[in-house]
Amino acid sequence: xxxxxxxxxxxxxxxxxxxESNTPPATSGTPAVTPPTDIATTNPAAVAGRPAPAVPLDxxxxxxxxxxxxxxxxxxxxxxxxxxxxxxxxxEFPHLVELHKQHGDKLVCMSASCDYVGIKSKPPxxxxxxxxxxxxxxxxxxxxxxxxxxxxxxxxKIELASIPAVYVFGPDGKIAKRFDNDHxxxxxxxxYTKDIVPFVEKLLSE
Numbered sequence: 001x002x003x004x005x006x007x008x009x010x011x012x013x014x015x016x017x018x019x020e021s022n023t024p025p026a027t028s029g030t031p032a033v034t035p036p037t038d039i040a041t042t043n044p045a046a047v048a049g050r051p052a053p054a055v056p057l058d059x060x061x062x063x064x065x066x067x068x069x070x071x072x073x074x075x076x077x078x079x080x081x082x083x084x085x086x087x088x089x090x091x092e093f094p095h096l097v098e099l100h101k102q103h104g105d106k107l108v109c110m111s112a113s114c115d116y117v118g119i120k121s122k123p124p125x126x127x128x129x130x131x132x133x134x135x136x137x138x139x140x141x142x143x144x145x146x147x148x149x150x151x152x153x154x155x156x157k158i159e160l161a162s163i164p165a166v167y168v169f170g171p172d173g174k175i176a177k178r179f180d181n182d183h184x185x186x187x188x189x190x191x192y193t194k195d196i197v198p199f200v201e202k203l204l205s206e
Contacts, residue, residue, distance in 0.1 A: 055135045057144045059124050065112050065145050076107040076203050077169040083114045089164040095192030097138050106204050110143045118150030
């Protein structure tokens with residue numbers, strides 16, 4: 001009886017002295033959260049902490065666009081016809097921006113978006129945000145136009161099969177050359193590097 005009582009007291013004493021958990025203490029830190037990226041980070045000025053230059057975009061007709069070109073008579077003007085749904089246009093567009101950066105004091109670069117396709121429920125204004133987003137990403141601070149004439153009607157008017165297309169106007173205000181792929185053979189599409197830039201630099205040197 002005495003032994004049983006002693007054993008019970010000893011077990012109780014050992015239990016009270018040694019019942020700590022083997023589970024390690026929980027950490028109190030919160031994992032770092034990576035901030036989401038946004039469109040501003042694609043603009044060098046925004047990354048550097050400077051305000052991004054304004055990117056203009058006006059909704060105009062084709063004739064009004066040509067009037068803008070005429071205002072720059074005396075300079076070479078490069079007018080790029082493009083749309084956000086034209087992959088080759090998007091690939092080549094950065095070269096227009098680069099041309100503007102390199103020779104902006106000697107020539108005028110412009111772009112004309114052909115995104116409007118004539119759907120009644122989607123007027124030209126409904127494409128503005130989409131077009132402006134791309135132009136802002138490209139830092140296209142020169143004159144940009146969103147054409148308010150449906151693309152098929154425009155192409156028929158100017159006898160163009162499809163975009164991309166680039167008009168180069170000489171200092172006399174007349175079309176010096178239109179670059180398009182209407183009659184190009186497979187794999188021989190025009191581009192800025194091999195076609196437009198050399199042609200423009202030749203005009204500038206004359």
